[in-house]
Amino acid sequence: MSVIEADGLRRSYRTSTGVLRRRTHEIEAVRGVSFTIDKGELFGLLGPNGAGKTTTIKMLTTLLLPTAGTGRVLGYDVATETARVRASIGYVFGGDRGLYERLNALDNLRYFADLYAVEPRIQRKRIAEVLDIVGLSGRERERVEGYSRGMRQRLHIARGLLHDPPVIFLDEPTIGVDPVGSRELRTTIAALSAAGKTILLTTHYMFEADALCDRVGIIAKGQLLAQGSPAELKARVADRTVVEIEAHAVTADAVEKLRRIPGVVAVTLDERDDGQLLRVQSASGLELTQTILARLGDARVGRIATREPTLEDAYVDVVTQGTRS
Amino acid sequence: MNSARVFFRGGLLAYKALFNFKQTAVYIPTMLISPAFQILFFAYLGRYSGLADDNFFVVGNAIQATAIGCIYGMVLLLGNERQFDTFSAVIATSTRRGALYFGRAVLPIANGIVVTTFVLCTSVLLLDFRMPATALPAFGIVVLVSAVSCAMFGLTLGALALRLKDIWIISNLSYTLMLLLCGANVRPAVLPGWLHAISSCLPLTHGIEAARKVADGAALSQVAGLIGIEALIGGVYALLGYALLRLFEAGDRRGATLITV
Ligand SMILES: Nc1ncnc2c1ncn2[C@@H]1O[C@H](COP(=O)(O)OP(=O)(O)OP(=O)(O)O)[C@@H](O)[C@H]1O
Ligand SMILES: [Mg+2]
DSSP: OEEEEEEEEEEEEEEEEOSSSOEEEEEEEEEEEEEEEETTOEEEEEOOTTSSHHHHHHHHTTSSOOSEEEEEETTEETTTOHHHHHHHEEEEEOSSOSSOTTSBHHHHHHHHHHHTTOOHHHHHHHHHHHHHHTTOTTOTTSBGGGOOHHHHHHHHHHHHHTTOOSEEEEESTTTTOOHHHHHHHHHHHHHHHHTTOEEEEEOSOHHHHHHHOSEEEEEETTEEEEEEOHHHHHHHTTTEEEEEEEEEOOOHHHHHHHHTSTTEEEEEEEEETTEEEEEEEEETTOOOHHHHHHHTTTOEEEEEEEEOOOHHHHHHHHHHHHHHO | OHHHHHHHHHHHHHHHHHOTTOSHHHHIIIIIIHHHHHHHHHHHHHHHHTSSOHHHHHHHHHHHTHHHHHHHHHHHHHHHHHHTTOHHHHHTSOOOHHHHHHHTTHHHHHHHHHHHHHHHHHHHHHSOOOOOGGGHHHHHHHHHHHHHHHHHHHHHHHHHHHHHTOSHHHHHHHHHHHHHHSSSSSOGGGSOHHHHHHHHHSSSHHHHHHHHHHHTTOOHHHHHHHHHHHHHHHHHHHHHHHHHHHHHHHHHHHHOOSOOO
16 A cells, blocks of 8 residues: 555636736646655655646645645545554754754644644653754754754754654755765665655655655656656666766856757756866767867867766756747 | 643753743843732822722723733744744644643743742832732632633733734733733723623633632622633633644645745
8 A cells, every 4th residue: 555645736826916006817836736645665756946846745744735635644535534643753844944944853842742742651762762863962052043054954853853753854955965974874864764664755856855765756846757666767867978078167058059069959058166067968878078178169178078868967857848848 | 641741741841942931131121020010000090090909900901911921932932933034844744743732831831930929029019919818729710720720811912923924912911911901900891892892701700800809808709600611611621722723733734834844
């Protein structure tokens, strides 16, 4: 039996603008998303900003009612059987808000241990355990006000684990956490998964999804465009080659020109602190480097490398195909 | 069993987490000195204008002083959830809402009673306020019922604070209006009809009237009616506040207005 089930989930938001002539319009944030997650599976939901990941999670955690479709957790309907669903899930949202700043971590956890009906006689032990799991032991008597972003993120996770829920939703759990901390958190998440928890995770880091997830779903503009194991998704692009070029001053115009090269499937340009990173995906076997360089115009070019495709390339492929049509 | 923990310990932790005035350096001036001066102000105004004796103002303002703890307490303990974006984490739990919301009233009520006791003591020292010792138990009951009733009004205001994204306008405005309307300094009977009508629907109005009679030597049985009405008003606000909170919670799931994370 699947533990998490989304069946044609839809959600629109109504927003209004203007003071005198108020205009309301609807944003369709999630447009018919379906997937199932089996017991003990770690499923990653990937997608660009505004794709509808958080909205999907909020529906599955009972915080938002679906406009259409149904969601089930452990067989309970998220729209109607809220108390059952809430008692069996942990919900961790990304970011540094959502904690009681004036309380220390211990009191934050005590409060939520009561709200989650953790038995009084095991509370002390359980709180110590979750603090240990997220690596905050020893800092629990400091007020959250003084916590760094990463520490807050860990406290969010600790809070979501208090009642030892069989199902965990993690919305960007490593956002704002330093590299070493992120790696520790990934180890923690992997351990939870190994312990049999069913986990739905969102992240913007493809290597994280690749390392952790049994299966991933790629969502863009409210629609699930592809799903499968990281290996299956990578197989989509196995017949491709990726040329990566470090550059400065590549223009949008030049990127357009690259897209028109025969054999090129996707082009992305990331702005970085130390310049730009241009990635050109093409069918393998074509020697395109010279053609690409010729079309870059006045851009200055640094290191050039050709490599095998990764999950990120599969993701880029799915999202560009999906949003083009 | 768990509900009792959520009610008492949860109420205490929420107070530590969300009440802005809990540090001593803030608590003493806002919760103790300011209401004490309020009494002195009105008592001297009364002496100067010859309108009423010290007892009238002291008793009225002392009961009114519970509103400082109860109104500000409840509005902050609910409305501040928005400031910290903690509300969605709270409602994502399956905890009993009755224990959750009413537990938040425990500390504000205690706080209101502390403030009232403090200003009564200062009035004994600084003004001609006298009350027979035999009246104390009955007076204590009036204070308790008034504080509970006022906190339930605060629950309603707190629900609105959560929805309207405001804590200060709502609490300051209600406190000031109550100062005028509840009869602490102006007998409701002299107010224009519509204000008088509002006044009789507010908490504290009947409590203040009862407290004055008790301080003048009336027995508890003689003010039972007034205490009953005060309790009834509190009960109505308790239901209203709770219903609003549940309504907003449900509206949230439909419209995503409270949830900001
Ligand atoms: N409360 C709201 N009111 C109106 N529109 C909203 C609300 N919340 C989200 N949206 C809109 O719904 C869409 C999906 O948002 P959502 O937060 O689900 O995206 P996301 O995939 O989590 O993005 P990100 O990766 O940036 O977190 C966006 O267009 C967003 O602007
Ligand atoms: Mg999001």
